Amino acid sequence: MSEEAKIEAGGSAPEAALESKAGERVRLSDLWGEGPLVLVFLRHLG
């Protein structure tokens, strides 16, 4: 837990890359640049 970032409202969002259906990297900054982004992290898939 100690190495986890503490991202709070008012701070800059961290840059991170996610994986698309085709296995391509999708940068978060490309997502929020298009408009407000709601990013929902699921606890697991399924």
Next chain:
Amino acid sequence: MRRSWAGFEERRARVVAVSPAGGEATAAVCGMLGVPFTCLGDPSGKAYDAFGLGRAGLSQMVSLRILWQSVRSLVRGNRPSRPQGDISRLPGAFVIDRGGVVRWARRGHDAADHAGAAELLVALDKLGPPGPG
């Protein structure tokens, strides 16, 4: 979230769901469920880490509240498939504006502690009216 989709569209927000599985598996499950938003994977867990979403302990994964949420989901007709990816990850939700500033953040305290669509829509309303587009 699916039932509130129109509200996100009205606010011109992009909704992205992230799972700890790979991108292909994540997209497959989202397609099966017919969700209208973008689904991406984070198999390395680096994005979860970057947003401070850690791993749940046993008490955060097994509780009456979590069991109750699972029962409610089943009653609603959701049929879970075999979990994929790191099943110990805690959920969370964030609203980020066009400048890359986090405007709203919520980290789940346990596996069942999800942000609701209503509170996400309120957070979007606080950003002000959507721009042209």
